[in-house]
Amino acid sequence: MDKVVHSAADAVADIGDGATLAVGGFGLCGIPSVLIRALLARGTTDLSVVSNNCGVDDWGLGLLLREKRIRRMTSSYVGENKEFERQYLAGELEVELTPQGTLAERLRAGGAGIAGFFTRTGVGTQVAEGGLPWRYAADGGVAVASPAKEVRTFGDHEYVLEEAITCDFALIRAWKGDRQGNLVFRDSARNFNPLCAMSGRITVAEVEELVEVGDLPPNDVHVPGIFVQRVVVLTPEQAAEKRIERRTVRPRPDAA
Template identity: 80%
Template structure:
């Protein structure tokens, strides 16, 4: 039951080339930055990554992207990452853009054993009809486009069928966690982290504070340990290293 591993490097030792990853976080909030760095150091490539976004140019998943370690992204947001946009538009990266709520539900469905579901989101658009550019060629032509999806009528309304997402590995960051893998996420860091943890066949959690089994009240656990296979306790320095995507301030007294 003790799922604690010695280091982030040990925790991702079996992540190989061409693995699929579900990576938690939103922007730079709640991202598993230590595990991402461990993957960068390991040198794996050809990664197929599902995450709300791809970090920024110099942090988070942006580090793997910069080194050409990621070949495909399933995301809902390009955000502040200029290299992400450049690689996509130049044909170096395949990108499946997915509505944010749909992406969240696809991850949750994958973790609960639901193979697919119907949703109103995307009906009447290229999300359902197909044709969304997934990959361009070097000349800017569409090389790979999204296929059409099944649309079915329920109670007089059309719904589009969306497939669940299951990945080889889930990588997440938690505020607190115990040795059994029970996790607590702090405020807005409880975004895509529980969902990405659920969708991974093997899930690794880096935790800012490791506690003993029984220290977490059952009612405060956001993700039960059954979804987590490995726990990496962070040092105080690692836990404090949190970046801000875009700092906005005003002059004092303004």
Template identity: 70%
Template sequence: MDKTFPSAAAATADIADGASLAVGGFGLCGIPSTLIAALHAHGTRSLRVVSNNCGTDEHGLGILLGAGRIARVTASYVGENKEFARQYLAGELDVELVPQGTLSERLRAGGCGIPAFYTPAGVGTPHADGGIPWRHRPDGGVALASPPKETRSFGDREFVLEESITCDYALVRAARGDRHGNLVFERTARNFNPLAAMAGRVTIAEVEELVEPGDLDPDAVHLPGVFVQRVVALDPAQAADKHIEKRTVSG
């Protein structure tokens, strides 16, 4: 089955206001920047986003955030995004912060059809006990706080129950992909992109290099096409559009 779409605009055209999105990438590495730009151009609003972080003020999900298009974020950290922090503290944005490993496992579990799992991460902290601000009031008070989570002992250790995550759509970026949706990721871009892709009911992948079915070594495929519904081939300029979150140089 040929899953290719002619453009990012066409592939994201049916994403409606209020949709939930699992978005791949780690910092600015491996982010689906072309698909994000297409959503921004569509004017889609009130998005509920699940991603490791929210990019920077000028790149990645930060573009949607700065335009006021995101209503809720589930992430592991705020990152280098000052607008993210401002909106959260001003009560303009719901934010659920999740331990990074727990977030990745919640996405993977959702893709595997596992409704919940127990983990020791966060036991004995407000993450498990509840009370972390999800939304602030404009005056700085807490408008909505996280509820306590179920805990259970196995052996001599206590564990907290975490629910899996599934989303209406997933947006990911791959180094290579074929028309059937089989994907190969490059280094750090493999951290969250496969997991986000698994968690989406409709997964859209932008690929830097589109190849024909059979060209990818089956042993080299990181994500099989069964998890991918739409593929967008990037042009050379789009494929080269990559940014560094923290540039360091040595003398």
């Protein structure tokens, strides 16, 4: 039952080329930065990644993107990464843009064993009708476009069918965890992490603080250990290393 592994390198050692990967975080908040760097060092490539966004040019998933290790992204927001834009428009990266709430539910459904679900989000748009450019050709044309999805009427409204997402692996970051993989997240760092943990067949969690089994009150556990296969304990320096995409502050009242 002890799921603690020796190092981040050991935890990602079996993530091979072409793997599908769910990665927690929102912006740069709650991202598994140590596991991402370990995967970068391993040299794994041709990855299909599901994550709310793709980091920034020099941090998070942006590091893998910069080295062209990612073949395909399924995301809801990609606006903080210039290299992402360049690769997408040049036809080097396939991108499936998904409404944020739909992405969250697709991950949750995958973890719950639900094949798909109907939602009103996207009805009457290219999300349902198809034609969104997933991958561009070198000449600027559309090489791969999104397919049309089934639309059905329930009551007075139309709904579009969305398929669940499951991945070979999931990488997440937690505030606290125990040796059995029970996890607690802090504030907004919770974000997509529990959903990604559910959707991965093998979930690897980096934790800022390791506690003993029984120290976490059951009602405080956000992700039970049944969803987690490996736990990596961060050093104090690794746990403290966090970034903000755009730091915005107000001038002090006495600045004048």
